[in-house]
Every structure is written in C-alpha cells, then in structure tokens.
Amino acid sequence: MPPLSTVRSGVVIPFSERLAQVSGGRLTATEYMGGALGSDPRRYYSMLLEGVADIAMVIPGYTAVTFPRTTLSAYPGVCGSAIECTAALQRAGPALEEEYEAKVLAMWSTTPPVLLTRERPVRRLEDLQGLKLRVSSRIEMPFVEALGATPVMQPVSEIQQNLHTGVIDGVVITAGGISAYQLQEPAEYLTTWLPLSATPFSLLMNRGAYESLSAEEQSWLDEASDSWLSESGGQAYELAGARGLQIARDAGVELIDLSEEEKARFLEAVADVYQAQLSRRIGDATVAEIIDLFRGN
Numbered sequence: 001m002p003p004l005s006t007v008r009s010g011v012v013i014p015f016s017e018r019l020a021q022v023s024g025g026r027l028t029a030t031e032y033m034g035g036a037l038g039s040d041p042r043r044y045y046s047m048l049l050e051g052v053a054d055i056a057m058v059i060p061g062y063t064a065v066t067f068p069r070t071t072l073s074a075y076p077g078v079c080g081s082a083i084e085c086t087a088a089l090q091r092a093g094p095a096l097e098e099e100y101e102a103k104v105l106a107m108w109s110t111t112p113p114v115l116l117t118r119e120r121p122v123r124r125l126e127d128l129q130g131l132k133l134r135v136s137s138r139i140e141m142p143f144v145e146a147l148g149a150t151p152v153m154q155p156v157s158e159i160q161q162n163l164h165t166g167v168i169d170g171v172v173i174t175a176g177g178i179s180a181y182q183l184q185e186p187a188e189y190l191t192t193w194l195p196l197s198a199t200p201f202s203l204l205m206n207r208g209a210y211e212s213l214s215a216e217e218q219s220w221l222d223e224a225s226d227s228w229l230s231e232s233g234g235q236a237y238e239l240a241g242a243r244g245l246q247i248a249r250d251a252g253v254e255l256i257d258l259s260e261e262e263k264a265r266f267l268e269a270v271a272d273v274y275q276a277q278l279s280r281r282i283g284d285a286t287v288a289e290i291i292d293l294f295r296g297n
Contacts, residue, residue: 003033006176007057010236011106011203011229019224027213027220029055041155045204048102054209055105058202061137068282069290070096070200071139073109076267076274078197078294082174082241085109085198086234090227092293095285102204105225108233109198110174111241113140116187116253117170118163123191123256125265131169134159136199140172143196146270160186174199175248176240184251191256192245195266201233 001007008031016029038047042063048056060067061074069092072078079085086108089096097104113136115122122128129148135141136156144151149170154162156177162168164186171183172194178184203225210218249255258266278288 001033001057002180005033005180006236006240007201007233008033010240011057011108011201011233014232015105015203015224015229018229019220022223023217023220027217045102048204048206051206051208053206055203055205058204059136060200060202061139064138067096067099069099069285070107070202071137072282072287072290073200073294074137074139074197075277075287075291076143076195076197076270078291079109080112080197082109082111082176082198082234082237083231085112085200086230088294088296089200090230091296092290095290095293098283100202100204101207103207103210104202105205105221106203106229106233107200108230108237109200110176110237112174112198113172113194113196114175114245115170115172115191115194116163116178116183116248117189117191118166118186119188120169121189121191121254121256122170123258124262125269132167133170133172134162134168135172136174140196142273143270144172146273147195147266148269156181159183163187172196174237174241175244176237178244179240179247184248184253187248187253189254189256190245190248191258193258193263195263195270203229203233 020028037053044056045058047053060070064071073085073089079088089107089109120127131149133144133149133151134154135144135151141151159171160181160183163171280287
C-alpha cells in the first residue's frame with residue numbers, strides 16, 4: 001500500500017498512536033510502507049508467520065484458499081457498505097479467527113466494488129460479455145464469469161498501467177482504490193453497482209511476538225486494537241469510497257447507475273453459482289451457515 005492509502009490513515013496510524021498513548025511511549029510501532037519488507041502482497045501472511053514482520057496487513061482474498069471463511073464476506077447480498085461489512089466481519093469474528101495462525105488485531109472491510117472500464121460502458125448485462133476484468137479476490141471470479149466476463153488476478157500496483165494499455169478492459173475494485181491508484185486517468189466509465197459484497201482486510205500479529213511481550217505490554221496492545229480499530233478501518237473506507245466516486249466524477253468519468261430491473265438481471269445471472277455453493281462445507285460449517293453468521297442470523 002502507498003503511504004497515502006486508506007489503510008494507513010484509517011488503521012495503521014490510529015493503531016500506532018493509540019499504542020504509544022496507552023503505553024506512555026514505552027511500546028511503539030515502526031511502519032514499513034509500499035512493500036518495503038516484501039513486494040508480493042500474496043506472501044504477507046507467510047512473511048508474518050516467518051517473523052519478517054511482527055504485524056502485517058493481509059488481504060485474505062489474495063490467498064482465499066487459506067482464508068475460505070473470511071473471504072465469504074464478499075459473497076452477493078452479505079452487506080452493502082464498508083461499515084455494514086465491517087460489522088458483519090465482527091459478528092462472525094470467532095468463527096473466522098479459527099483459520100488464522102496469528103493474533104487478529106483488526107478485521108474490517110472496503111465498500112462493495114464498482115466497475116471501471118476503459119472503452120465500453122456497462123449499462124446492461126450484455127455489455128459485460130467478453131470483457132477481461134481484474135478482480136481483487138478469487139472468491140469473486142465465478143460470479144464475474146457468470147456475468148459473462150473473464151476475471152483475472154493482478155497485483156493492484158499494476159492495474160492502472162494495464163487498464164491504460166488495454167491489457168485488461170476493466171477493474172473490479174472498491175471506489176476507495178480510485179484515488180490510491182489514479183484509476184480515474186485510464187477509465188472512461190464507472191458502473192456503480194455489482195452483485196458482490198466487499199473485500200475483507202485483516203491486521204495480524206505474529207503469535208510468538210505477542211507472547212514474548214509481558215502481560216502489561218499485551219494489555220497495551222489489546223487496548224490499541226480490538227473492535228474500535230476495525231470500526232475505524234470500516235469508517236475510513238466508507239469515506240474513501242465516497243471520495244473516490246467524486247474524484248472520478250470530477251475527472252470526467254461517466255458514472256452509470258444501473259436500473260433496479262438491470263440489477264435484478266445481474267443477480268439472476270449469478271444465482272446458480274451462489275446457490276451451488278451454499279451446501280459446501282468449510283470445516284464444521286457450511287457456506288450458508290457462515291453467511292448467516294455474517295448477517296447475524
């Protein structure tokens with residue numbers, strides 16, 4: 001993530017400041033931004049487990065096979081905003097934390113994704129046919145395929161250039177990523193809704209590093225994380241999403257709001273994929289049961 005990213009302003013800085021505050025400056029955090037400790041974000045979780053960093057921000061969707069429960073928060077209909085999606089993650093928290101070999105300091109969400117395209121506006125389901133779209137998570141891929149497009153995974157640092165050169169036709173991403181990666185420059189059109197929920201983020205700590213702290217130091221770290229930090233991340237991404245849409249609008253990108261009839265067609269297109277997954281088991285629970293936890297049922 002770049003230094004001006006929402007992750008830094010909404011999570012990293014608040015965590016670091018609270019940690020220094022509650023410890024009286026005796027326990028502090030040092031930031032390494034922009035891939036300084038490792039350039040491949042797909043390796044950040046293993047990097048954390050190996051002790052390269054004591055704390056790392058991990059996007060579970062990059063390695064969805066490792067976090068099959070957490071990434072279900074991106075399924076259609078789970079939540080409709082960064083704040084709602086962050087609350088959903090908190091409701092399901094105990095069941096999700098079982099799949100982490102690290103201490104979970106915070107878990108929050110972006111806003112649900114929008115679609116930025118370079119040459120073809122997407123106003124109807126048929127407009128997606130044959131488009132090559134970059135997605136943030138493998139969990140999104142079967143739904144994008146069901147809509148008629150071809151999903152591809154690419155590092156977020158490459159998407160601006162790839163959209164500009166036509167390597168990809170569009171980008172499925174939270175609106176908060178528009179300003180971070182200057183996507184308003186290559187994009188001509190922005191469709192404001194897709195039948196997907198939001199990408200989850202996690203701030204994790206190496207368990208050995210945590211357990212090496214004294215009981216007092218652990219209490220400081222616990223106070224500097226917990227649910228308030230997750231909520232801070234969700235609130236920051238909510239604001240970033242609104243800001244991203246305004247940046248696109250000001251740059252001359254055409255914003256396209258789908259009609260309710262067209263949204264229903266999109267949902268119908270992904271319905272079979274959605275239904276087929278509900279009975280799949282992840283450990284001792286089905287996909288349907290985990291989604292119910294997100295919804296608070």
